[in-house]
Every structure is written in C-alpha cells, then in structure tokens.
Amino acid sequence: MGCIRAEGLVKRFGSVAALSGVSFEVGCGESVALLGPNGAGKSTTLRILAGLLKPDAGRAAVCGYDVQARPREAKACLGFLPEDAVPFLNLTVRENLQYMAVLRGLPDSAVDEALKLLGIEELADRTAASLSRGNRQRLAIALAVMHKPRVLLLDEPLNYLDIPAQQDSVKLFQSLKSSGSAIFVSTHIMSVAERLADKALVINRGRIVWQGPMDELREKAADAGERIEDVVARLMR
Ligand SMILES: Nc1ncnc2c1ncn2[C@@H]1O[C@H](COP(=O)(O)OP(=O)(O)OP(=O)(O)O)[C@@H](O)[C@H]1O
Numbered sequence: 001m002g003c004i005r006a007e008g009l010v011k012r013f014g015s016v017a018a019l020s021g022v023s024f025e026v027g028c029g030e031s032v033a034l035l036g037p038n039g040a041g042k043s044t045t046l047r048i049l050a051g052l053l054k055p056d057a058g059r060a061a062v063c064g065y066d067v068q069a070r071p072r073e074a075k076a077c078l079g080f081l082p083e084d085a086v087p088f089l090n091l092t093v094r095e096n097l098q099y100m101a102v103l104r105g106l107p108d109s110a111v112d113e114a115l116k117l118l119g120i121e122e123l124a125d126r127t128a129a130s131l132s133r134g135n136r137q138r139l140a141i142a143l144a145v146m147h148k149p150r151v152l153l154l155d156e157p158l159n160y161l162d163i164p165a166q167q168d169s170v171k172l173f174q175s176l177k178s179s180g181s182a183i184f185v186s187t188h189i190m191s192v193a194e195r196l197a198d199k200a201l202v203i204n205r206g207r208i209v210w211q212g213p214m215d216e217l218r219e220k221a222a223d224a225g226e227r228i229e230d231v232v233a234r235l236m237r
Contacts, residue, residue, distance in 0.1 A: 003028040006024050007058050009048055009058035030177075031173075031183035032199045035186075080153045085144075111146075120138050150180065190229045
C-alpha cells in the first residue's frame, strides 16, 4: 500500500483548471519532490492531500484513508507544513506546541521533545509574534512533525532557515523517512529537492508531465553537460 495515493484528481477554480487528472503514489519510506512552474497546481495538490480542499473529481488517500471520506483518520496520520506557515502569534512557542499536543492527543513530554528536536528550547517562552522569520519556520516544522507523522507534506520547508537549521531539518526529515514515513515536498529550489527527495514528479498546467528517480535527472544533466535545473526547466516548458 502506498502511504500517499492520488487518483485522477481534478480541481477547477471558475474557468481555471488547476488540476486536470493527477495520479501518483508515494510509498511509505519514500521521498518525492513535486516540481512545477508557478501556477502548475502544486499547492492545490498538497491542499487536497491535506484534506483542506475538496477535489471536483478523483480521490486522495493517505495511510490508506480517503481524505474526504475518513478525514479524522487521514489527518491523524499526516503532518502538513504549508508555505509561510503562521503559528498562533499571540501564544508562546511552548503554548503553540502544547495546543497541538492536546489536539493530537500527545503526552506533555512531546512538547519538550519537539523543542529539543528543532533547537528552540531557549525560545520556549517567547511569543510566536516576536520570533524571527527563520525561528517561526522552525516552530512551524516542530508543529508539523511533533506526532511523528507517517505522511509528511512539506511546502518550501527550508525557507528562511539558516544553514545549520537547514541541516538539522534535513536530518529530521530523513530520520522520519528511515522510520517509514513518506515525505512529499513541493519546492522551487532544485538543491532542496535533491537534498530531500529520491524521486521527482514534474507537474505543469495541472498534469504530471514527468516522474522518475532524481538520479535519472542527474544522469540526463550529466549526459547533456547541463545543470539539473536546465533539464527540469525543459520538462516544465
Ligand atoms: N483559491 C483559488 N481561487 C482561484 N484560483 C486559484 C485558487 N487557488 C489556486 N488557483 C489557481 O489554480 C492554479 C494552480 O494554483 P496553485 O497554487 O496550485 O499553483 P502552484 O503550482 O502552487 O503555484 P506557485 O508555484 O506559483 O505557488 C493557478 O492558476 C491559480 O491561480
């Protein structure tokens, strides 16, 4: 069973066809990057998988649960880091984590664990509003992973992070993957896709136009004497 399954997803916004029949699967323990130009349908795909947007046709399932028919089970098994995630700004870092721990039915110890995991112990009593953009991103990552989700949906996860925090976050995502979680990451930054994912899905105008191992993209680039960005840009045109 795939940890993430999308079958024939269709989504329109008025006259705009955001998704026109998107199907793919991400196995448990697999990491896949979703690449595509602006307006290709990446956020729409992530929002459907997270159960935040209803597709017009097709179905999405995480951990075997249809996200529309079994929303509680699906949401319990996934973690979603939206782009520019905004925690509760008037709560402290610790209070944000405590609130999420209650919603997720986690023990109190999960809060200290998450603070430590993201290296934000010293920020615990600061309000989220007072944090720098990078530290706010660390908190958002902590909130998305504190229940060790089996499916992790990430939108530009390394934005704003300093270099050590990027390294720590990559390690954290990799350790979740090693323990069997599926990682699905949307990014415009090719080096981020290469660091986080073993496979790539290229979407353009609401359709998957290429899918395969990241190594295949690297080989194509090496064969043509190009950078991997050049190969991917061509696939997106
Ligand atoms: N709420 C909405 N109302 C109207 N149109 C929308 C809405 N959300 C998305 N769209 C449109 O659907 C298409 C796909 O948008 P989506 O945000 O999924 O693209 P994306 O690949 O995430 O783009 P980007 O890389 O620019 O963030 C775009 O044409 C967008 O304008």
